Amino acid sequence: MKSLLIKGNFISAPALGKLEILENGYLLTEDGVIKALFDKLPEQYSNIETDDYSGMLIMQSFCDMHLHAPQYPMLGMGMDLPLLEWLNTYTFKTEARFSDERYAREVYHALAQDLISRGTTRVVMFSSIHPKATLILMEELENAGVTGFVGKVNMDRNGGADLQETAVSSIRDTIYWLDECSRFKNVKPIITPRFTPSCSDGLMEELGKIASARGLNIQSHLSENLSEMEWVKSLRPDCSGYWQSYAKHGMWKDGTIMAHCVHCDDKELAAIKDAGVTVAHCADSNIDLCSGVAPVRKMLDMGIKVVLGSDIAGGAELSMTDVITKTIRASKIKRIESGWQTDFLSVAEAYYLGTTAAHLYFGDKPGFAPGNKLHAVVIDDSSLCTPRKLSLRERFERCLYISEKENIAAVYSNGVKCR
Numbered sequence: 001m002k003s004l005l006i007k008g009n010f011i012s013a014p015a016l017g018k019l020e021i022l023e024n025g026y027l028l029t030e031d032g033v034i035k036a037l038f039d040k041l042p043e044q045y046s047n048i049e050t051d052d053y054s055g056m057l058i059m060q061s062f063c064d065m066h067l068h069a070p071q072y073p074m075l076g077m078g079m080d081l082p083l084l085e086w087l088n089t090y091t092f093k094t095e096a097r098f099s100d101e102r103y104a105r106e107v108y109h110a111l112a113q114d115l116i117s118r119g120t121t122r123v124v125m126f127s128s129i130h131p132k133a134t135l136i137l138m139e140e141l142e143n144a145g146v147t148g149f150v151g152k153v154n155m156d157r158n159g160g161a162d163l164q165e166t167a168v169s170s171i172r173d174t175i176y177w178l179d180e181c182s183r184f185k186n187v188k189p190i191i192t193p194r195f196t197p198s199c200s201d202g203l204m205e206e207l208g209k210i211a212s213a214r215g216l217n218i219q220s221h222l223s224e225n226l227s228e229m230e231w232v233k234s235l236r237p238d239c240s241g242y243w244q245s246y247a248k249h250g251m252w253k254d255g256t257i258m259a260h261c262v263h264c265d266d267k268e269l270a271a272i273k274d275a276g277v278t279v280a281h282c283a284d285s286n287i288d289l290c291s292g293v294a295p296v297r298k299m300l301d302m303g304i305k306v307v308l309g310s311d312i313a314g315g316a317e318l319s320m321t322d323v324i325t326k327t328i329r330a331s332k333i334k335r336i337e338s339g340w341q342t343d344f345l346s347v348a349e350a351y352y353l354g355t356t357a358a359h360l361y362f363g364d365k366p367g368f369a370p371g372n373k374l375h376a377v378v379i380d381d382s383s384l385c386t387p388r389k390l391s392l393r394e395r396f397e398r399c400l401y402i403s404e405k406e407n408i409a410a411v412y413s414n415g416v417k418c419r
């Protein structure tokens with residue numbers, strides 16, 4: 001058994017809106033599992049190996065709970081179209097290139113390094129329809145130390161000439177991919193129908209059966225954009241709500257994660273709450289694609305589980321610090337829209353959504369709780385201009401708003417130091 005002490009200023013989110021700040025503290029791990037936090041080091045631990053980050057901020061690492069790996073090459077481009085036109089004009093063409101395994105290796109290696117060096121240690125991620133490229137993605141993530149869920153995308157309609165499966169080939173490739181996934185330790189498969197317009201009823205039905213037979217979670221998109229929702233209505237006249245196009249096929253349950261939920265009506269929100277479905281809120285993407293601003297405060301008040309996603313490349317920011325502050329800004333737009341009736345999200349609340357809320361999805365306890373594998377990011381903010389002495393709380397807020405990748409001094413993922 002290997003014991004390790006980590007020394008520095010610890011900031012974690014034990015509950016929504018709460019921060020736990022420990023100045024000059026120590027965190028003890030055994031084999032990468034958190035054992036205790038101390039404000040003063042007990043004598044018996046004085047000779048243990050120590051990673052000393054005195055003066056720096058040690059935060060919980062970030063979780064990106066919705067992003068599209070094969071859209072990484074178009075990050076920061078193609079921002080001139082709304083969702084459906086954007087998919088057909090830019091996105092499907094970009095994803096189609098991942099039939100080339102060498103290209104996939106090159107792009108996914110870079111993405112995995114970019115994620116871990118920004119302190120993102122857990123993801124729930126879409127790949128493309130290609131099973132081999134999806135396995136390459138999982139391998140690159142695992143090698144870099146990024147953990148979580150990755151899904152081979154399923155789509156048997158409306159994908160265009162270059163990015164389309166048949167229901168039969170989609171299921172065949174999914175089974176092949178799932179059988180190959182057993183070799184990964186920390187990156188697991190998740191069933192991933194792209195969204196209802198991409199999947200026939202028959203394909204949805206088969207995917208629901210596979211998910212339940214193998215005990216797999218499901219990710220997809222829901223009520224992102226008004227044109228998309230109209231389209232779903234015409235494709236699924238048998239469903240009174242968009243959510244039913246998933247629920248009817250056994251995909252509506254605890255562990256299911258639905259991106260966006262910008263325009264859910266009260267019935268759909270109630271269905272999300274009742275089933276324990278998690279909402280992946282992607283503020284930057286929702287604004288970039290002119291979709292709208294999701295009612296996050298309302299969801300939280302209802303007790304819905306909300307986590308955050310970069311949704312690259314609909315979103316243009318891979319850093320979760322940027323995603324967290326964009327989430328706060330979007331909630332302020334909601335406040336303005338509502339005639340100041342809706343409270344915006346505090347820094348502590350948005351940090352919770354980008355960290356603890358998502359770590360809970362993976363089975364952790366809140367904050368730096370004993371029993372959790374260590375997922376942490378160390379931020380050295382000494383290069384940021386400091387005209388007066390700042391409190392740890394002020395430094396924490398400033399790090400979320402203006403720190404850069406270069407300020408990240410170390411990253412621990414799943415108990416292991418990766419950076």
Ligand SMILES: [Zn+2]
Pocket residue numbers: 066067068221259311
């Ligand atoms: Zn998405």
